[in-house]
Amino acid sequence: MKSLWSDQEAKGLSGVDLVVYTSRLIGANSKLVLWGGGNSSIKTQGKDHTGKEIHILWIKGSGSDMRTIAPKNFTPLRLDELLLLKDRSAMSDEDMVAYQMKCVLDPKAPKPSIETLLHAFLPAAHIYHTHSDAICTLTDTKKSKKVIREVFGDSVAVVDYLRPGFSLSKSVAETYEKSPKLTAIILDKHGLITWGDTAKAAYDMTIKMVTAAERYTAKKLKGTQALGPMQVKPLPVQKRHAVAAAIAPILRGEISQHKPMVMLYEDAPDLLKFLGAEKSKKLTQVGPFTPDHLMHTRPWPLFVETKHPEDANVLAKDLQKALVLYRKRAVDFFNRYKQAGVTMLDPNPRVILIPGVGMFTTGKDPRAASIVHDLYMHTFPVIEAATAIDCYTTIGLQDICDFEYWPMENFKLSLLPPEKAFSRKIALITGAAGAIGAAIAEAFVKAGASVVLTDIVLEKVSALAERLNQEAGGLQSVAIEMDVRDEKSVKQGFEKARLAFGGLDIFVSNAGIARTASIDDLSLKAWEDSLSVNATGHLLTSQAALKIMKAQGIGGAIVVVTTKNVLAPGKDFGAYSASKAAQTQLARIMAIENASEGIRVNMVTPDGIFEGSGLWSQEIRAERAKAHNIPLEGVEDFYAKRNLMQRRIFASDVADGVLFLASDQAAKTTGAILPIDGGLKEAFPR
Numbered sequence: 001m002k003s004l005w006s007d008q009e010a011k012g013l014s015g016v017d018l019v020v021y022t023s024r025l026i027g028a029n030s031k032l033v034l035w036g037g038g039n040s041s042i043k044t045q046g047k048d049h050t051g052k053e054i055h056i057l058w059i060k061g062s063g064s065d066m067r068t069i070a071p072k073n074f075t076p077l078r079l080d081e082l083l084l085l086k087d088r089s090a091m092s093d094e095d096m097v098a099y100q101m102k103c104v105l106d107p108k109a110p111k112p113s114i115e116t117l118l119h120a121f122l123p124a125a126h127i128y129h130t131h132s133d134a135i136c137t138l139t140d141t142k143k144s145k146k147v148i149r150e151v152f153g154d155s156v157a158v159v160d161y162l163r164p165g166f167s168l169s170k171s172v173a174e175t176y177e178k179s180p181k182l183t184a185i186i187l188d189k190h191g192l193i194t195w196g197d198t199a200k201a202a203y204d205m206t207i208k209m210v211t212a213a214e215r216y217t218a219k220k221l222k223g224t225q226a227l228g229p230m231q232v233k234p235l236p237v238q239k240r241h242a243v244a245a246a247i248a249p250i251l252r253g254e255i256s257q258h259k260p261m262v263m264l265y266e267d268a269p270d271l272l273k274f275l276g277a278e279k280s281k282k283l284t285q286v287g288p289f290t291p292d293h294l295m296h297t298r299p300w301p302l303f304v305e306t307k308h309p310e311d312a313n314v315l316a317k318d319l320q321k322a323l324v325l326y327r328k329r330a331v332d333f334f335n336r337y338k339q340a341g342v343t344m345l346d347p348n349p350r351v352i353l354i355p356g357v358g359m360f361t362t363g364k365d366p367r368a369a370s371i372v373h374d375l376y377m378h379t380f381p382v383i384e385a386a387t388a389i390d391c392y393t394t395i396g397l398q399d400i401c402d403f404e405y406w407p408m409e410n411f412k413l414s415l416l417p418p419e420k421a422f423s424r425k426i427a428l429i430t431g432a433a434g435a436i437g438a439a440i441a442e443a444f445v446k447a448g449a450s451v452v453l454t455d456i457v458l459e460k461v462s463a464l465a466e467r468l469n470q471e472a473g474g475l476q477s478v479a480i481e482m483d484v485r486d487e488k489s490v491k492q493g494f495e496k497a498r499l500a501f502g503g504l505d506i507f508v509s510n511a512g513i514a515r516t517a518s519i520d521d522l523s524l525k526a527w528e529d530s531l532s533v534n535a536t537g538h539l540l541t542s543q544a545a546l547k548i549m550k551a552q553g554i555g556g557a558i559v560v561v562t563t564k565n566v567l568a569p570g571k572d573f574g575a576y577s578a579s580k581a582a583q584t585q586l587a588r589i590m591a592i593e594n595a596s597e598g599i600r601v602n603m604v605t606p607d608g609i610f611e612g613s614g615l616w617s618q619e620i621r622a623e624r625a626k627a628h629n630i631p632l633e634g635v636e637d638f639y640a641k642r643n644l645m646q647r648r649i650f651a652s653d654v655a656d657g658v659l660f661l662a663s664d665q666a667a668k669t670t671g672a673i674l675p676i677d678g679g680l681k682e683a684f685p686r
Contacts, residue, residue, distance in 0.1 A: 001134075001210045004028060005200055015044050016058050016071045019126070022199045026206065027066030032130045034378060035371045036065045037292050038191075039129040041119040042199070043079060048105060055079035057120050061110025075109040082120040086173060091166040093407075114164045121173035124195030126202040131191040131290045134213035137382050139188050140289050141390035148186055151216045152209070155183045161190060161395055163291075163403060184209055189395050190290055217385045226388035228278030232355035235310055240267060240357050245498040246312035247319060248360070252503035253552035254323050255348040255362055260424035260554065262450050263502025264369045266377070267358030274380045275355040279387070281305065284353060287394035289382040291403040293375045296368075299333070299400050301351035301376065302326045309356035323348070337401035345404070351376050360502065365423045366450050366475045420448025421663060426501045428452040428494075430484055430541055431511030433460035436561060436609055439651035440508055440658050442468060445476050447659060449506070452497040454482035456511075484511045484537030494544040503552050506662045507545035509538050509583070510561040514576045527575045534579035539586060546594060555598030557662045560587040561654065564607040564675065568683035571627050584673075591671035600670040602661040605685075606654045607677035608639035643678030 004025045013021050019042040026032050026040070041059040048054050057079040060066070064073040081103045085091065091099075093114075100112050113119075119127045138147050145158045157175045162168040172185055172193065184205060185193045192209060196202035234240065244265050255261050274280055281303045288294055306318040330347035338344070350372045352360040361376065363369035386392040395403070427444045431437040432453035444451045445468045455461040458481035465479040478500045482493035497504065513533045515526035542558065549556035566584045569577035584603060591601035625632045640648040657676045660666055673685040 001029070001031070001207050001214060003204065003207045005203055007200075010200065015042065016074050018042065018199050019058060019074065020069055020071055022126070022128070022203050023060065023066045023069050025203060026128060026130060027069065030374065030378065031133045032206070032210065033066050034131070034374055035296070036063050037131045037290075038066050039113050039115050039119070039127075040066065040069075041127045043125045046076070046105075048078070056105065057082060057116070059112050059116050059119055062113050064110065073110060075112040076105040077103040077112060077116065077120075078105065079120060082117060085117060085166070086121055086170070088166075093165050096166045115169070117166060117169035118164075118172050118193070121169050122176055122193075122195055124202070125197055126199045127193065127195045128202050128206055129191060129193050130206060130210075131292055132206075132210045132213070133289075133378050133382055134210050134217055135186060135192040136190075136289045137217050137385040137389065138213055139186060139190065140382060140386045140392055140394055142393050143390050144188055147389060151212055152184075154179075155181075156186055156209070157182050158186050158188055161188045161399065163399070163406065190292075217389065220388045221385055224388050226384050227274065227280055227283070230273070230276045231278050232276040232309065234267070234269075234272040234276065235356050237267075239310060241499060242495065243310065243312045243315060244354075244357050244360075245495040247316050247357075248498040249503045249548045249551035250316045251319060251352065251360060253554050254320060256552070256554050258346045258348070259364070260505065261348075261362040261502075262365055262369050262424065262426060263360045263362050264366065264373050265358060265360055265499045265502070266373060268377070271359055271377070271380060272356070274384060275353055275359070280353075280355070283383050283387060283392055284380075286383075286392055287400055289379050289386075289394065291395055291400070293379070294400065294404045296350065296371050297375050297379070298330075298345075298350045299404060300349075301353050302349035304352065304354045306354070309354065315354070315357070319352075319354075333397070333401065337398050339402065339405065342405045362502075364419060365448065366501065370475065420446075422506075422659075423448035425449045425505040425662075426452070426503055427506035427508065427662070428454065428497055428504055428545065429508040429510055430454050430482065430537070432479075433457050433464060434510070435651045436606070436654050437508075437510045438464055439655040440510065440561075441477065443652070443655035443659050444506075445472055449476075450501045451477040452480060452500055452504075453477055454480045454493055454497075454511075456481070456483050482541075484541050485532040487540055490540045490544055494541075494548065498548065504545055504548040505554075505556050507542065507549075507556070507558045508561065508658055508662075509541055509558065509587075511537055511541075512561070512563075512580070514573070516572045517575070518572050519574045522575055530575035530579040531582070534576070535582035535586070538583040542586070542590060546590070546599065549594075549599050550597055553597075556600070557666075558587070558590065558599065558601040559658045559661045560584070560601070560603045561658070562587070562603050562605050562673075564605045564677045564680055564683040566605060567673075567675075567685060568680060588671055595670055600661075600666070602666065602669060602671065603673045604654055604657045604661065605673055605675050605677065605683065606657075607643070607649055607675075607680060607683070609649055609651050609654065640678070643680050645678040647678045649676060649678055 019040055023040040039060050044056050046056040057077045058074045061073045061075050100116050141147050148158050159171050159175055194202050194205040252263055284303050285300050304319050304322045306315050308314040327347040334344045350362050361369050361372035383392050427449045429437050429441050432441050433455035441451050441453050453461045453465050462479040465477045468477045480493050480496045483489040515530050562584045563580045565573050565577040566581045587601050587603050625635050630638050653676050657674050
């Protein structure tokens with residue numbers, strides 16, 4: 001493992017700034033810690049609120065991520081008061097946490113880590129705790145102590161597995177006191193603890209230890225077939241993507257009965273090789289390589305056995321059967337090992353493994369599903385490596401249940417921001433590169449939805465997706481090229497959409513074009529172009545959306561962006577008005593046909609959106625100015641003044657209307673038309 005330490009960058013850093021720097025170095029390497037895992041601390045001299053000189057322990061706050069950690073994420077505690085607890089023989093989690101909180105110097109600081117006492121009881125100034133893949137590979141073997149001694153000799157001690165808390169802290173302290181010349185301590189089935197008088201010394205020891213473990217593991221893996229021969233070969237790329245896309249809505253519907261979930265798909269070559277091996281199913285059911293993963297991954301993944309992974313229909317049936325058995329196992333496990341006073345979590349899997357096809361991971365939003373994804377992408381190599389060394393194993397079943405339902409661990413989940421209104425929803429928007437489509441996309445992303453942006457111009461919609469993801473701070477939208485006029489393009493686009501997030505809850509039919517001419521001057525091409533986009537395009541995309549929603553079986557919402565011209569047609573807009581009227585009539589029929597499936601279909605009828613709108617080219621503006629006998633520069637004011645409220649209509653106004661109709665606030669509304677036109681009495685819906 002390569003050291004990332006830079007003397008130049010660390011120069012001049014001290015106290016909390018120094019532990020922040022080193023923590024970020026550790027957090028930057030996913031083979032050391034992932035998504036809030038691990039811990040770090042520094043002991044300093046300082047003053048309390050009275051000005052008294054005291055010893056201070058600065059510890060990483062509960063749930064903080066070492067990749068992005070900042071000084072505000074560390075908690076200062078009175079070290080001398082923490083050390084008084086070393087003389088106690090036992091202490092409950094609740095009493096320990098209450099005591100720790102009384103030692104906190106800054107009431108605005110985050111809740112200190114559950115491993116605070118472990119850091120306090122070790123005398124070194126700098127302490128780092130990681131869940132290194134390579135170290136956990138050594139611990140996750142039946143003969144872990146023998147293996148660790150073979151790698152590190154007597155310089156490292158192994159502490160038997162204990163759940164984090166007072167007992168583990170005492171055990172680590174006692175182990176150190178018996179052998180103060182130790183260079184590190186390994187927690188069995190858990191991770192690594194290193195320390196030093198300087199931050200660099202502690203960090204260097206982490207890198208040294210992990211490097212030794214990696215070299216040992218690589219040697220054991222070389223030339224072996226630890227998982228047995230391949231039994232299921234990966235399907236060809238296009239075929240497995242087609243199969244994954246076909247089963248994704250069915251799977252999403254099955255696991256979303258309690259609450260809707262977002263899904264991510266993965267088919268990396270190493271993963272497919274692992275899934276196809278003879279021993280993979282058995283080994284994946286052993287348990288997590290560190291219990292810290294449990295709150296994200298659950299105890300086990302769902303491993304779907306099928307004789308025909310290439311047949312989506314057969315696979316779907318096998319998947320449904322496997323889910324029934326998985327839920328039963330989850331319920332039986334909970335009932336057997338639960339402690340008093342706990343309530344069972346959602347019994348559905350967070351990781352779904354399908355030999356030949358790949359892996360799905362689930363979560364309340366893409367970030368949550370990404371956490372599960374990343375954790376399991378580190379899990380399967382640990383399983384294989386531990387098997388090559390000895391025999392992959394993990395903590396016992398009672399310990400697994402105790403940790404999964406442990407309030408101190410699940411407290412981290414309460415630190416996450418509250419869910420947004422659309423955080424569990426997946427939306428697809430056609431014509432997303434235009435002014436109205438982009439405004440709708442931005443509104444959905446801000447409301448927490450996972451958004452698929454489609455447009456005939458990929459460059460524009462890709463730029464929009466990149467901007468929205470940057471603003472959201474992570475993956476929340478994807479861009480897909482789609483020509484709504486072309487059946488093949490629509491099919492491919494919706495297949496990519498299913499692979500992106502797993503399904504669809506909201507479809508916004510927004511793509512449209514406008515061609516202006518009087519009926520006697522209207523060309524056949526302009527007429528057919530209008531129908532192909534505004535009517536046929538709406539039909540093709542709506543059909544694709546409905547199929548996904550029906551496969552999921554959890555309802556859905558379709559919002560059609562039509563126009564006030566449907567209700568009040570204008571001169572020279574014959575092709576536009578007629579094609580949009582066809583779109584509207586199709587929407588009404590869809591509302592009638594799909595209400596029993598819990599799928600709502602509603603419409604918005606905006607008027608005159610000028611900002612960035614492709615519908616309002618200079619040519620059309622000039623034509624409208626001529627038709628109404630007004631100057632070209634007065635077109636926008638004319639459209640604003642003709643409505644009852646005499647106000648301009650913006651793309652964001654349309655977006656607000658679309659979000660309302662897609663939301664639970666409109667849960668009992670279907671077949672409706674919502675005018676967004678400032679009030680045009682001739683366009684009042686009747």
